[in-house]
Amino acid sequence: MTSPAELERANAAPRPVPENERADVCEVSMIHPEAVGAARATLPGEGRVEQAAAFLKLVADPTRLRLLSALQHSELCVCDLAAVIGLSESAVSHQLRLLRAGRVVSYRKEGRVAYYRLLDGHVTVLIQNALEHVCE
Amino acid sequence: MTSPAELERANAAPRPVPENERADVCEVSMIHPEAVGAARATLPGEGRVEQAAAFLKLVADPTRLRLLSALQHSELCVCDLAAVIGLSESAVSHQLRLLRAGRVVSYRKEGRVAYYRLLDGHVTVLIQNALEHVCE
DNA sequence: CTTATATCTGAGCATATATTCAGATATACT
DNA sequence: AGTATATCTGAATATATGCTCAGATATAAG
Numbered sequence: 001m002t003s004p005a006e007l008e009r010a011n012a013a014p015r016p017v018p019e020n021e022r023a024d025v026c027e028v029s030m031i032h033p034e035a036v037g038a039a040r041a042t043l044p045g046e047g048r049v050e051q052a053a054a055f056l057k058l059v060a061d062p063t064r065l066r067l068l069s070a071l072q073h074s075e076l077c078v079c080d081l082a083a084v085i086g087l088s089e090s091a092v093s094h095q096l097r098l099l100r101a102g103r104v105v106s107y108r109k110e111g112r113v114a115y116y117r118l119l120d121g122h123v124t125v126l127i128q129n130a131l132e133h134v135c136e
Numbered sequence: 137m138t139s140p141a142e143l144e145r146a147n148a149a150p151r152p153v154p155e156n157e158r159a160d161v162c163e164v165s166m167i168h169p170e171a172v173g174a175a176r177a178t179l180p181g182e183g184r185v186e187q188a189a190a191f192l193k194l195v196a197d198p199t200r201l202r203l204l205s206a207l208q209h210s211e212l213c214v215c216d217l218a219a220v221i222g223l224s225e226s227a228v229s230h231q232l233r234l235l236r237a238g239r240v241v242s243y244r245k246e247g248r249v250a251y252y253r254l255l256d257g258h259v260t261v262l263i264q265n266a267l268e269h270v271c272e
Numbered sequence: 273c274t275t276a277t278a279t280c281t282g283a284g285c286a287t288a289t290a291t292t293c294a295g296a297t298a299t300a301c302t
Numbered sequence: 303a304g305t306a307t308a309t310c311t312g313a314a315t316a317t318a319t320g321c322t323c324a325g326a327t328a329t330a331a332g
Contacts, residue, residue, distance in 0.1 A: 031249065076168070076171060077279090078278070083166040088323095111328095112330065113329095131188050135184075199291095224291080226310085227292075229310055249299095
C-alpha cells in the first residue's frame with residue numbers, strides 16, 4: 001500500500017506547510033507541498049516553455065511534418081513540395097511562411113524559384129524521434 | 137550562380153518528363169520531377185505521419201509541456217500538478233486525459249489520489265531537444 | 273512592353289482546441 | 303449511514319488554425 005514514492009514524500013513535510021517560494025501564485029490545494037516545490041523549482045521559465053511549445057507546434061502538424069520530411073534529403077522548391085505532398089502551392093507557401101518565421105527552414109531564391117531547406121539538425125532528430133515513437 | 141544542388145538536378149531530367157510512379161496523384165505543376173519522385177518515395181506512410189503529428193501535438197502545448205516537464209523528476213497527483221503549473225484541477229484533468237489517451241503518461245491510483253508519470257523515455261528526449269533548440 | 277510563371281499574401285470559412293463551469297463518480301473518514 | 307475530498311466528465315464558449323480563393327508581386331522570356 002505504501003509505495004516508495006509515497007514514503008519519500010511522507011517524511012519530507014510533517015510540518016504545517018514549509019511555505020515554498022511564491023506560495024501566492026498557487027491558489028489551489030496541494031497534497032504534497034514539497035514535491036510541488038521541487039517540481040516548480042526545476043520547471044523551465046515562462047517564456048522558455050512558450051517558445052519550446054511554439055517550436056514543437058510547428059512540427060506537430062501533418063502537412064508541415066510531411067514538408068519537413070521531404071526536405072530531409074535535399075532542398076526543394078515550392079511547387080515541387082506541393083507535388084510531393086499533394087497540396088495546393090498556396091497552402092504550401094502559407095505553411096512555409098510559418099516554418100520560416102519559426103526558424104525551422106531557410107530559403108534561397110534563384111530567379112523566380114525559391115528553394116527551401118532545413119535550417120537546423122534538431123528538426124531531423126525530432127522527426128526521427130517522433131516517427132520511432134509511433135512504430136513501437 | 138549554379139549551385140551543386142542545381143547541377144545535380146539539371147542532368148537528371150533532360151527528357152520530356154520521366155513519368156514517376158503514381159503520376160496521377162499529383163495534379164499540380166512541378167519543376168524537378170526526379171527530386172519530387174525521390175522525396176515522395178522516402179516520405180513516411182499516410183497513417184505514420186498522422187500518428188507522429190498527433191503525438192507531437194500532445195507535447196506542443198504550453199500547458200501539457202509544463203505538465204510533462206514537472207513529471208520528469210517524479211510522479212505527481214492531479215492537484216499537485218495543478219499547483220505546480222497554476223491551473224485549475226479540472227483543466228489539468230482534461231489535459232491528462234489527452235496525454236493518457238496518447239500513451240504519453242500512465243497513472244496509478246492510490247485511494248482517491250491518482251499519481252501520473254511519464255510512460256516513455258522518448259518524451260524526455262523530445263522535451264530536452266525542444267528546450268535546447270530554443271536556447272540557441 | 274507584354275505575357276507567362278513562381279511565389280507570396282490577405283480575407284473568409286470551417287474545424288479544432290483549451291479553458292471554465294457545473295455536476296457526476298469514487299473513495300476515505302466519522 | 304453521511305460528509306468530505308480527489309478526480310473525472312460533458313456542455314458551452316472563446317480562440318486558434320489550416321485551407322481555399324482571389325489577387326498582388328517579382329522575375330524570365332517573347
